[in-house]
Amino acid sequence: MDTRIKRLFNKACTEYALLSDGDKILLALSGGKDSLVMARLMAERARIFKPSISVEAVHVMMDNIPYKTDSEYMKAFCDELGIKLHVLRTSFDEATDTRKTKCFLCARYRRKAIFSFASEHGFNKIALGHHMDDFLVTMLMNLLYEGAFQSMKPSMTMEHYPFALIRPLCLVSEACIAAYAGANGLVRQIKSCPYEDTTKRSSTEEVLSVLSGLHPEARQSMWHALERQWKV
Numbered sequence: 169m170d171t172r173i174k175r176l177f178n179k180a181c182t183e184y185a186l187l188s189d190g191d192k193i194l195l196a197l198s199g200g201k202d203s204l205v206m207a208r209l210m211a212e213r214a215r216i217f218k219p220s221i222s223v224e225a226v227h228v229m230m231d232n233i234p235y236k237t238d239s240e241y242m243k244a245f246c247d248e249l250g251i252k253l254h255v256l257r258t259s260f261d262e263a264t265d266t267r268k269t270k271c272f273l274c275a276r277y278r279r280k281a282i283f284s285f286a287s288e289h290g291f292n293k294i295a296l297g298h299h300m301d302d303f304l305v306t307m308l309m310n311l312l313y314e315g316a317f318q319s320m321k322p323s324m325t326m327e328h329y330p331f332a333l334i335r336p337l338c339l340v341s342e343a344c345i346a347a348y349a350g351a352n353g354l355v356r357q358i359k360s361c362p363y364e365d366t367t368k369r370s371s372t373e374e375v376l377s378v379l380s381g382l383h384p385e386a387r388q389s390m391w392h393a394l395e396r397q398w399k400v
Contacts, residue, residue: 202297
């Protein structure tokens with residue numbers, strides 16, 4: 169499993185040109201298995217001579233969400249990897265936009281905190297822990313609810329910020345990440361977000377599971393469809 173996930177990680181970095189010499193990369197560390205696995209793989213990649221990259225990590229704590237992560241574990245984890253961890257705190261006011269869900273506002277303000285920190289400290293890339301299933305679920309949500317065939321991209325240059333977003337786990341399935349995390353003793357967050365099972369995303373994940381049951385190559389077929397759409 170270690171060999172497979174590293175191969176897919178390196179393939180994504182090469183095929184989608186995610187890394188360049190001199191990159192200063194900020195890892196968005198949520199405390200979940202996806203970001204922990206990404207951090208370990210990126211830390212290992214940073215030890216390779218070419219391309220020469222440097223990596224640091226950031227974790228955002230949302231003061232008004234009853235959601236707890238083990239920040240001490242994450243600090244020890246990053247210390248072991250030789251990565252500096254920055255812990256930020258922020259919050260949001262639901263009254264500012266009653267049309268949006270807590271999940272939407274939480275994600276927006278976490279992203280805003282990370283983007284501001286990256287801009288202020290000279291990072292030219294932010295690495296996110298989205299895996300292949302995340303891409304496909306986003307595609308299905310856009311198709312079902314917005315009538316649009318689109319999703320995230322492995323790499324995206326930001327229009328109003330001096331950095332790009334990269335997703336080096338884009339070719340790795342969630343099942344593969346879970347197996348790797350379990351085999352390597354990675355500990356995810358202490359408590360799940362109280363809102364994570366009440367969203368359209370969780371329902372769409374079930375749709376993806378049903379489609380995969382209908383055809384074992386469904387995920388790969390949908391991924392190739394996305395790749396063709398990106399090239400248009």
